Amino acid sequence: MTDGFKESRRLKFYGAADFATYWQADRVAEVAERFKTSATPATIVDAIELHNVQLYIESGLLPTSYSEAERAAIVALAPQLRAAVAKSFALVDETNLAARLGEIPYDYHADLLELLGRSKAFERCNAEIMLPALKVAGVGLGEMLGCKKLVTAYDERVRDALIADVRNAENLIRKYLQEDVSSEIHLPKSLIAADMGQLLSGYLDDADANLNFVRLIATAAVDLRIGIDAKLKLKAKRCEERMVDELFKDNSGLETGAQVRVSDSQDEPVKMELDGMVATFTYSRSWLDQTLDNASVLNNFQHLFEFADGQVLLTLPSYSAELGVFERHMTTLGRKHYQVGAAFRAKDMSSLVQTRMYHHYLSSKDSDVEAVIAWFFDTYLVDEFEVHKFSFAPSARTSSYLEKARHLFAEMEGVVNQFRHYAQDGELDRELLALTSDPIAYDQVSSLLEGKYVYATEHEEIRGVLYSLFSDQSGLTYINETLNASSASELIVENELSYTDFLEHQRPSVDQLIELGVLEDTGVRVQIANTDQFVVLRSLFAREAAAYHRLSPAGRTQVDALEARGWVTREAALLSKAEASYFNYFLNKVEFSNGPELRNKYLHGSQAVAESEDVHFHTYVTALRMLVLLVIKINDEFCLWKANGDVTS
Numbered sequence: 001m002t003d004g005f006k007e008s009r010r011l012k013f014y015g016a017a018d019f020a021t022y023w024q025a026d027r028v029a030e031v032a033e034r035f036k037t038s039a040t041p042a043t044i045v046d047a048i049e050l051h052n053v054q055l056y057i058e059s060g061l062l063p064t065s066y067s068e069a070e071r072a073a074i075v076a077l078a079p080q081l082r083a084a085v086a087k088s089f090a091l092v093d094e095t096n097l098a099a100r101l102g103e104i105p106y107d108y109h110a111d112l113l114e115l116l117g118r119s120k121a122f123e124r125c126n127a128e129i130m131l132p133a134l135k136v137a138g139v140g141l142g143e144m145l146g147c148k149k150l151v152t153a154y155d156e157r158v159r160d161a162l163i164a165d166v167r168n169a170e171n172l173i174r175k176y177l178q179e180d181v182s183s184e185i186h187l188p189k190s191l192i193a194a195d196m197g198q199l200l201s202g203y204l205d206d207a208d209a210n211l212n213f214v215r216l217i218a219t220a221a222v223d224l225r226i227g228i229d230a231k232l233k234l235k236a237k238r239c240e241e242r243m244v245d246e247l248f249k250d251n252s253g254l255e256t257g258a259q260v261r262v263s264d265s266q267d268e269p270v271k272m273e274l275d276g277m278v279a280t281f282t283y284s285r286s287w288l289d290q291t292l293d294n295a296s297v298l299n300n301f302q303h304l305f306e307f308a309d310g311q312v313l314l315t316l317p318s319y320s321a322e323l324g325v326f327e328r329h330m331t332t333l334g335r336k337h338y339q340v341g342a343a344f345r346a347k348d349m350s351s352l353v354q355t356r357m358y359h360h361y362l363s364s365k366d367s368d369v370e371a372v373i374a375w376f377f378d379t380y381l382v383d384e385f386e387v388h389k390f391s392f393a394p395s396a397r398t399s400s401y402l403e404k405a406r407h408l409f410a411e412m413e414g415v416v417n418q419f420r421h422y423a424q425d426g427e428l429d430r431e432l433l434a435l436t437s438d439p440i441a442y443d444q445v446s447s448l449l450e451g452k453y454v455y456a457t458e459h460e461e462i463r464g465v466l467y468s469l470f471s472d473q474s475g476l477t478y479i480n481e482t483l484n485a486s487s488a489s490e491l492i493v494e495n496e497l498s499y500t501d502f503l504e505h506q507r508p509s510v511d512q513l514i515e516l517g518v519l520e521d522t523g524v525r526v527q528i529a530n531t532d533q534f535v536v537l538r539s540l541f542a543r544e545a546a547a548y549h550r551l552s553p554a555g556r557t558q559v560d561a562l563e564a565r566g567w568v569t570r571e572a573a574l575l576s577k578a579e580a581s582y583f584n585y586f587l588n589k590v591e592f593s594n595g596p597e598l599r600n601k602y603l604h605g606s607q608a609v610a611e612s613e614d615v616h617f618h619t620y621v622t623a624l625r626m627l628v629l630l631v632i633k634i635n636d637e638f639c640l641w642k643a644n645g646d647v648t649s
Contacts, residue, residue, distance in 0.1 A: 197227025
């Protein structure tokens with residue numbers, strides 16, 4: 001092994017799924033040829049590089065130019081490489097550790113720790129020699145925590161190093177609170193909950209604390225096993241508020257929001273204008289005046305305000321398809337976080353101002369959203385579906401908004417419990433309901449219909465189809481400056497594209513979509529193969545579900561075919577999975593730790609005493625909006641149940 005081999009060109013195996021691995025495969029032969037079977041690698045770095053060559057060989061990732069004989073020869077070399085690497089690390093002891101390690105390239109740090117552990121160097125060398133030598137070699141404490149054998153061998157010394165610097169709290173946050181951490185983190189057994197609590201608390205006092213990590217502490221679930229209690233969460237919340245105030249002290253940021261107007265002259269029911277990042281909705285007073293009956297009020301929420309789409313899937317939840325690239329891949333998420341982005345925030349703001357406007361408008365007409373909801377349960381269900389004994393009690397008009405909010409959250413649970421019992425038993429027994437009013441699990445509320453929602457499975461074909469056809473990161477979105485779109489489906493639908501219009505590297509993906517029956521090549525153009533199938537696929541991507549009973553007969557046939565292929569599955573519930581998660585995010589902490597927990601705070605009386613009536617009004621409007629969403633979903637259930645001839649699950 002020549003000493004002059006440039007470290008910048010050292011071979012590194014990043015894993016079979018990493019493209020960087022494939023780019024270096026041709027260099028395997030070059031490094032292997034330098035290996036002399038009778039010699040021990042000259043340096044630790046040389047030995048680590050041979051270890052990486054061995055990984056390439058074991059994974060079968062060899063130069064494409066290799067003949068069968070050459071492949072066989074290098075595979076036969078693997079045991080000798082393994083032995084040479086083992087011999088090199090076996091020579092490491094306390095007398096030569098510092099000299100042998102020297103400075104190790106960053107990409108080799110994890111390999112170094114693995115090979116030291118494999119050779120039992122941590123047993124031969126005490127912590128007072130090993131840990132400083134690793135530090136000189138450029139290996140940080142965070143990287144050391146990725147090696148279980150090191151942490152186990154030097155338990156108390158690693159603990160001492162951890163608690164010596166409050167910035168090491170970031171390792172705890174990555175291990176316990178952050179989503180999608182790429183490497184495993186091991187902590188010493190001697191590190192107890194009190195240590196972790198003090199470390200996290202000290203981190204919150206540090207001037208260089210990372211705002212993203214502070215937020216993860218503030219939104220984490222209380223967990224005394226890792227030192228997180230209510231006091232620490234409150235400290236983190238206040239720390240976050242100070243940091244945000246400081247961040248925007250000299251920077252007003254971008255103006256975002258939503259506003260509503262009522263026009264006396266506008267004929268169209270609604271107009272929407274976007275000025276920068278501020279959306280303005282203008283509603284026709286004439287339309288609102290003509291739709292004051294109870295049924296029309298609820299229809300306005302569903303259709304005019306667009307709280308639900310054509311399949312009566314709610315539009316307000318956070319859907320992955322609406323997240324931008326940065327939001328999907330560059331944000332710091334907690335392990336129990338509801339991921340929201342700009343699109344969700346825009347929908348949240350607009351739907352709240354729409355609900356608030358309608359609340360005031362109806363009040364001016366001596367009407368009330370709560371009264372409309374009471375009519376739905378007390379009168380509409382009886383007259384339209386002969387469904388009896390549902391009830392909803394509006395809050396008193398003279399009540400404060402704090403009292404109104406508490407009342408609505410209690411009534412919300414009441415109507416969901418009523419529907420759950422009706423869907424399960426086919427009738428509503430009020431005495432039984434009084435004895436079995438358990439806490440609401442929104443994802444487990446029964447449906448009146450069999451297989452109501454269609455979901456994509458983990459089958460690689462459907463996952464590939466949805467990505468290729470609808471993702472903004474698909475390789476089929478851009479052909480040239482005039483032929484491009486935000487998704488392949490949009491590009492194909494809006495343009496007459498022939499097969500030859502697609503670039504050479506895009507055609508394998510097009511071929512696969514054609515082979516799977518998603519696209520078809522007529523000889524003149526590449527187009528969607530089946531419109532009904534396309535509707536289902538688009539809904540699976542955009543809403544993370546499709547409503548089986550809201551599809552056309554041909555659409556249902558397509559779902560049945562997709563189910564036979566293992567692409568989709570059907571489940572029955574009042575709410576889709578994404579819709580249930582939306583309710584859990586706002587109301588409780590069953591599923592997420594970063595939600596406002598409005599139901600829990602208001603029903604348990606744990607909201608801050610200093611909160612103003614404006615805050616309680618905001619909560620009241622939020623509760624009103626969510627009640628309307630439940631009414632929309634319950635109405636959809638009964639309409640479909642009636643249309644399908646009482647098809648119960």
